Amino acid sequence: MSYRAPVNDIRFVLNELAGLSEVCALPGNEDTNPELVDAILEEAAKFAEGVLAPINRNGDLHGNTVDNGVVTTAPGFRDAYHQFRDAGWVGMRGPVEYGGQGMPALVTMAVEELWCAANLSFSLCPLLTLGATEALHHHASDELKSIYLPKMISGEWPGTMNLTEPQAGSDLAQVRSKAVPNPTGDGSYLISGQKIFITWGEHDMADNIVHLVLARLPDAPAGVKGISLFVVPKFLVNADGSLGARNDVRCVSLEHKLGIHGSPTCVMSYGDNGNAVGYLVGEANRGLSYMFTMMNHARLGVGVEGMAISERSYQQAVAYARDRVQSRALGSDDASSAAIIKHPDVRRMLMTMRSQIEAQRALTYLTGAALDKAARHPDAAEKQKAQALVNFLIPIVKGWNTEQANEITSLGVQIHGGMGFIEETGAAQHYRDARITSIYEGTTGIQALDLIGRKLASEKGTTAKVLLTEVAATVNKLKAAGDLAVIGDALEAAQEATIKTVDYLLATFDSNPRAAAVGSVPFLKQMGILLGGWQLGRAALIARQKLADGEGDAAFFESKISVARFFAAHQLPQVAALAQTIRFGAESALEIGEELL
Amino acid sequence: MSYRAPVNDIRFVLNELAGLSEVCALPGNEDTNPELVDAILEEAAKFAEGVLAPINRNGDLHGNTVDNGVVTTAPGFRDAYHQFRDAGWVGMRGPVEYGGQGMPALVTMAVEELWCAANLSFSLCPLLTLGATEALHHHASDELKSIYLPKMISGEWPGTMNLTEPQAGSDLAQVRSKAVPNPTGDGSYLISGQKIFITWGEHDMADNIVHLVLARLPDAPAGVKGISLFVVPKFLVNADGSLGARNDVRCVSLEHKLGIHGSPTCVMSYGDNGNAVGYLVGEANRGLSYMFTMMNHARLGVGVEGMAISERSYQQAVAYARDRVQSRALGSDDASSAAIIKHPDVRRMLMTMRSQIEAQRALTYLTGAALDKAARHPDAAEKQKAQALVNFLIPIVKGWNTEQANEITSLGVQIHGGMGFIEETGAAQHYRDARITSIYEGTTGIQALDLIGRKLASEKGTTAKVLLTEVAATVNKLKAAGDLAVIGDALEAAQEATIKTVDYLLATFDSNPRAAAVGSVPFLKQMGILLGGWQLGRAALIARQKLADGEGDAAFFESKISVARFFAAHQLPQVAALAQTIRFGAESALEIGEELL
Incomplete structure (x- = not known):
């Protein structure tokens, strides 16, 4: 089933509800305007429809395989990522001084919606890279930034977030991974420990991968106040920026998941040979607060995912309902069988999907606009008000969009009747893929x-x-x-x-x-x-x-x-x-x- | 994760809410009494917990394979079925004159709950056999009954229901399969056509399979009034009751489904070689009304499935919530981490599951009791009132239990957090298995x-x-x-x-x-x-x-x-x-x- 980017609906929300022109008028956003955004949307729509959507089922069907630490992605993913990277999509929101385009959050959100709807598994790689980029940009030393940010923003080196351990899920106070000063005395650290649920933790789409890892320094306080953040690259980087030795970090296994099979979810092992070199980001023991900076954005991103996968499911359900002929229309004089889109309960289901998706898109984009105002509004009071709005809305957008994604994609299955239960149809994939969104980056209970x-x-x-x-x-x-x-x-x-x-x-x-x-x-x-x-x-x-x-x-x-x-x-x-x-x-x-x- | 049959809860509903002793007092039920039912429940609990539940994940993991029409079931299924058959569970509700035990619907319902919860895929085989048995018992000639019913009731020959065709799902008016009088003139018919979504349509658990098939006779009226019902055995039956030639019916392929992988969902082809012998059940052109007789019971059975899979999911969620330690308890002076069952939102989720399951069980069993009264109440007015109650409640029980099963098993996943999304945990299997229940035997829209x-x-x-x-x-x-x-x-x-x-x-x-x-x-x-x-x-x-x-x-x-x-x-x-x-x-x-x- 093909995906059609809902450009008209997005444009309506951007311009009429979320205040795109106000966002474009903010200091620093002068290069962006609604016409440019239109052009970006058209290009992104082409890419999402033509490159990402067609390989979505490949990801589900083939998944990823791991062999002695080497992860092979599903057919088409590597090539699609190279196209994605070369077209410059990774750096849309990245800071200009490191090669990014510095676009407003509202604009990048619209484009992200298309990536998530076209291919949720794929979209997670650039989403996590963006999060890692932001964490480094806000908190790392200039030296670390100059080494890593240009390559991450260009998409050459994707980033990951390594938080979870078997005993430390929602409760990061339980993190046990360790970091000790490198005996070489070069200021680096040696990291050891195992991390689980690491999305895109290892793969074959890029030359290097930049892991952000939470670990404890010696004598760090117990609990959340003793966690530090480290950069641990897959390949060490030489002084001239070229790739050096393979670092002591390894994908031990891949999880067998309910959905998002196209995205490798890795168990990562650091320092099996005592030599996983990492670099401290910012100050010691402040890792959790650094992670929270980016988690806010990541949570909003997951809200986008929930809405986007719902839109994909809706489009597929509408297409099936137009096509499938079954039973005569109720209250009609025509005794012949009708397309099921004419049946009142099917319309009720479609409208239940559609109306919630439109409500979610409007609320989500409103939050995106508030994020831009919170970042760049010249008036301090307005800026603060926008930040309070962002803080309040993010758990709602994350929690509500994703909880409803489970219901909406379930309606998408239901409209297909028996065919919805057959995997070839594709409706079930959206249902399975959606199910993670109300769990990761903080469950709905955590958001609430x-x-x-x-x-x-x-x-x-x-x-x-x-x-x-x-x-x-x-x-x-x-x-x-x-x-x-x-x-x-x-x-x-x-x-x-x-x-x-x-x-x-x-x-x-x-x-x-x-x-x-x-x-x-x-x-x-x-x-x-x-x-x-x-x-x-x-x-x-x-x-x-x-x-x-x-x-x-x-x-x-x-x-x-x-x-x-x-x-x-x-x-x-x-x-x-x-x-x-x-x-x-x-x-x-x-x-x-x-x-x- | 092990399953514990909720015998105390079931006993409470049977005795206090559904009126088991009244049902036992109905004419023809004299051999049944609450003490006997207790004993049956204890035995069924042992079987469900000890034999069926342990192979539930096998079914999900291995599924069924088809090779040149031969279907091989998942490890353990064949042996479990033989134990199930030999213990006499198949014939609990079957008519006494054909070797059944003639137990009340209310009692068999309680036992079915255990089979469904322990292993939904497995339970479908005896459930469909029961439906086919009832259709034959009510509508077939004495000759057909004497040939097939004893073997079906003993469990030696399971039964299937063949209704759906690619163009005929909810709308059975579109059935195109054909039946013509056999040129041999022996009174049999030759059946031709393809049926889809045939649950347990072919497998290796039994010597013969009895297919009930909807097809059209020559010159039959168009629409639902021109559909007849045929018995088409996998192996023809000789005059002495022994198995004869292989009939011209074949499993062409198996569907790849979202859930219930343990149950083979077959595409069945009849008469590829022009020689699929079938026998008319009852009168010509009355097949749909015959099917509806048994569909009412089947729908109630699917309502039981929805409630049962919810119970299974609930038990697993409670066990995980007791075991998983994460974050300190809110409002507690104890700073150490607590089992998540102590967290208010986890309790809310568990109680949301539990309270709906208990409500569903009570309403479902009440319907079972009404079914018994409708069948056997000596007072004609009471009998009629009970039938009206059954008719009214069945779509509610089928639709509500199964719609909520989707939500309840989703909560079961949610309580597991990230582990819920990992297939090894098992919570996701219940979520996937449940998803069919609001679709088959009439979608929720059809029920409504x-x-x-x-x-x-x-x-x-x-x-x-x-x-x-x-x-x-x-x-x-x-x-x-x-x-x-x-x-x-x-x-x-x-x-x-x-x-x-x-x-x-x-x-x-x-x-x-x-x-x-x-x-x-x-x-x-x-x-x-x-x-x-x-x-x-x-x-x-x-x-x-x-x-x-x-x-x-x-x-x-x-x-x-x-x-x-x-x-x-x-x-x-x-x-x-x-x-x-x-x-x-x-x-x-x-x-x-x-x-x-």
Whole structure:
């Protein structure tokens, strides 16, 4: 099944909802403008559709193989990566001084959506490289930066993130990998330990791989305050920048996974021969905070993944529903069998997918724009407000988009009926691939705890209340907008229910954190639905105005209104139900004896 | 991960909620009594835990292979089937006159739950055999019955159901397979055509396989009224009952599926050499109605599958959550890391799984008891009422249990964190296996249309209203029961919301069937949650009484109350949200231009 980049939908969100022109007007973004972004999108669409999407099933079918530490990627991946690298896509967001293009986050996000939808497994390699690049750019010495950043930004040396160990998953305090000063006295360190779940930890697509590794120095404090960050290249780098000796780091095995088979998930062993050379990034014992810098971006990236894989699944389901003829249309005089897209429940499923994807895209891109403002807004207060917004929205975007990706790709399977269960169809691959997104870079439970604790409670609900006020303003506009009033009513009910849960969580978090935590994931979903509905409400108002002005493609704008109305009737009512659960569901979750579970 | 048959929970549902002793008192069930059922359950538990569960992963890992029409099952399956057959499990429900034990549906259902949970792929072979047995028993001639039933009931010759063709999935009107009178004039027919998705269509576990096949006779009317049902054995049967020539039916290939790899899903070809001998079952052109007889039972069986695989996933998640130590417990003074079962969100997930499984088990077994009453109640009015209840509940049990199985097994993966995505863990197998249950034997959309049309509207809501009245009676008892009043309040709100949607659907179905159909799946879910909550409310009342009487295991009964309270706060509020969607969500689903999807 082919993939078509949804360029019109993306352009609408960029320009009308996320404020691309404002982002382009920020200091440092002068070289970017909506026309240039259009051209980039068109090129990226060609690449995603023509190069990445066609090898997506190869990745699933063939996966990666490891033989004595050498990982061979699926047919087509190596060549596609070389094309990707040579076209300059890796360095879009990289700093200009190291050869990057310094594009705004909002623009790179749009392009990332296409990579993720076309080939989720493939997209993880540049995504992790970007994360590693950012960590080095913010925290490494100029010497390390000058050695590694140009090669990483050009795509010649992809990067990886090595956090997890068997006993240290969500709980990085348990990291045991060690680093000791190199007896040569050259200022480097010798790293030892085993890391698991290392995405693209080893492969055949590049000459070198730059591993960022969390490890403990001798005498480091216990827990998270004793973790340092190291650069450990696969091949050491000579003074002239050429590749030197093979470093003592090795892929021991590959995991057999439910999905994303195209992406090698490695068990990595450091220092089996006592000679894994690494270089300290920044200061000792600050590794975790450095990782968190990039984890925020990575989490937003995973939110993009969830939305993108949902879009891919939706496109495949629509194509099948147009094609598959089965049973006569209900309430029709025509006795012959109809394409199943005519059946009301199939339409309900397609609209359930579509409306959530559009809501997610709008909210995700809004977060991307806030990221740009937080980085570059000239007004300190605006900058700070944007950063607070980013902090608050990231766990919602990450958690909600990915939880819903599981449901949306499941609907994608369901629409195919029995064929959905057959692997050749491809619908099941999206379902399997999506399943990791609500787990890695922090499970939904981790996101939700972050949301109610570090984000909501720690600032006493300031950003939540700003958002609720903005939602109320949109409610008022919708209620005054004729046939859009029905959206306004549904959004208003959801907004009022959310005020209650915000108050409840603020009142409860300090006094009874366990009770608040029971409501954390329901609250994350509630916020996702409310804010997604808010964005679709904004979209409907804009579409109504465009229609009144006779501007643009009328059918396109009519569809935006239908999507918003559908979401208002099919998703927004869940907000009040979740509010009930959050406010009254804690005790019964906690009271049962642990031994009785 | 080992499986432990939840015998205590099943016993509670059988005896306290589903009315096992009433079922045992029905004419013809005199040989069954709760003590005997206990003994059967203990034996079945041993078999499920000791024989079927241990080979479940074999099935997933090795699957089946086909070589020139010969299908080889996964290691251990053939031997397990022979043990299963020799222990007499196949014929539990079979008619006594053909060697069966004639056990009530309620009792066989409890045993089936264990087979499905232990090894879903394996369980499909006896499940389909039972369906085929029932179709023959009700509709075939005495001659056919005497030849086939004893061997099928003994398990020597398993049965299959051959309905689907590439162009005929949900829409059996499109069946094209043909049957012509055998030129030999012996009264048999020659069958030709290709059938797909034939579960256990060919394998090495038995000497013969009895295929039930839908095909069209010459000059049969078009559509569903021209389909006849045939028995087509793999090996012809000689007059003395011994096996004769190999029939002209062949497994052409096996499907590559998302899950249930242990069960061979075959493409079957009939009459490649013009000589597939079949025997007409009952009258010509009545095949579809015969199939529907058994499909009702099969659908209930798939509802059991959904609940059972959820239970398996739950058990595995609990075990992991007890074992996995990660992060300190929130709000605890103890700074050391805790088992994740102590984390509130993990408990929320476990209780979300557990409470739905208990609600489903109660509702499913209630349907099983109604099936027995519909078959054997001496009072004609009671019998008819029970049949109406069965008809109404089957699509709900099938649709709700299986839709939730997708969510519940997804939570099972989630609780494992990154390990959930690794196939060796086994959590992902349950997630993949479960995914077929909301598709086969009629998708959820098909169940939901059946529910609002043939079940709700065609009897003008009679059974729905009977159920709503019974729910109201339980509401009143709960509201008068002290600390259970909170459950009563939540159930009451759900009941009132459901009255509105029943009225809406009854008013809409004839005048605007497409609008009603948009709300059909939400209505099915609404009914599942309402009726599941009702059953848990009943369970809580009984548990409260047992506690007051000082009878039985207090901790067990306390846990029943916690489960009901949890469900009331976490599931029942969704009913009102679904009611909003049903009543106000039709137009926006249908208005968007098909070409804009």
